[in-house]
Amino acid sequence: MPMKPCHRRRILVAPLDWGLGHATRCIPVIEELRIRGCDIFLGGEGPVVEMVRSEFPTLRVLPLVNYNISYTARAAFLGLKFPFFVARVFLRSATEHRQIEQLITDYKIDAIISDQRFGCYSQMVPCAYISHQLSVKMPSGFGAVEQLVRRGLYHAADRYTQLWIPDWPGEDNLTGELSRKYPLPPNHRFIGLLSRFIPQKNNDKKQDIDLLVMLSGPEPQRTLLERRIRAQLEHFDGRAVVLLGRPEERETVKGSIEYIPHAPTETIADLLARAKAVVCRGGYSTIMELVSLGKKAVLIPTPGQTEQQYLARYLCTKGYFAHQSQKGFNLSHALAALSKISGPPTPPPHRNTLKDAIEELTA
Known part of the structure; x- marks a missing residue:
């Protein structure tokens, strides 16, 4: 089937700044947008943005507030820090949302793809929210907090036009209870794995690194x-x-x-x-x-x-x-x-791919 161009539509891609993983999984998204001829803007700043620009140096960067979340050196303190964590996320996402509304107007943005940035939504343009984590795993004794956070995550996802889950559907998927413990929001779709690497491309290489x-x-x-x-x-x-x-x-x-x-x-x-x-x-x-x-x-x-x-x-x-x-x-x-494990599975073929999701978002 011929590729449908996005007619130079302006797309803002905004990865979260909580680790370089949010940058790496945006790379195949940006590559697909480039194939379709979109004008791509990158939202954020800091190491995550720098990593994406190392792959796509010509991307224009639009600053967004950083969440600046760090994890305690002692995991036992996680529960004590959690209320401050939630407060920071709430305040930063509110600031981020105000920035997004202004950027849409200033740069004539046609659509937004947010990798777990909570405030990158708008009623003015279609917005996709990438997340594999629709429920959380809290430490023992925090069951009530776990339910509260899950509701917050669903509320965040509901603000977006589409929820993109980077996995495949079914009982044998990779995310397990993170994506299928509870009924999913109606705007969800599974888009397959987001990987920078082409499967099976380098399997014939000599293994000279122990x-x-x-x-x-x-x-x-x-x-x-x-x-x-x-x-x-x-x-x-x-x-x-x-x-x-x-x-x-x-x-x-x-x-x-x-x-x-x-x-x-x-x-x-x-x-x-x-x-x-x-x-x-x-x-x-x-x-x-x-x-x-x-x-x-x-x-x-x-x-x-x-x-x-x-x-x-x-x-x-x-x-x-x-x-x-x-x-x-x-x-x-x-x-x-x-040496005792069988190794990862082969991803099953399915129709709800990243290409389909981007085509719908940029139509």
């Missing part, structure tokens, strides 16, 4: 995990590559261990194809990319991020991935566990 470590996620937990990884790599007998997730640092080599601050999509795809073993965070964007490449990995959830902890346990029980906690991480045990 271990690939991909660090990501919010501070200070990213740095705490990096310290653990560096300490254990001092005793690692093999070639390892560590992607630090810190574009501002310099590349260094220590013996057979290479530390790379940041890498473009093609380089990461090449490293994944060449790696015999992968250790990484358990963020959903990372999981989608691993599944798209059929790559086994050890997932280390970020402490305090109950969503990642749930996904790691859920996908481990299915034999798709292995997982360890950050506090108890042991590299030799992790690699042993990796």
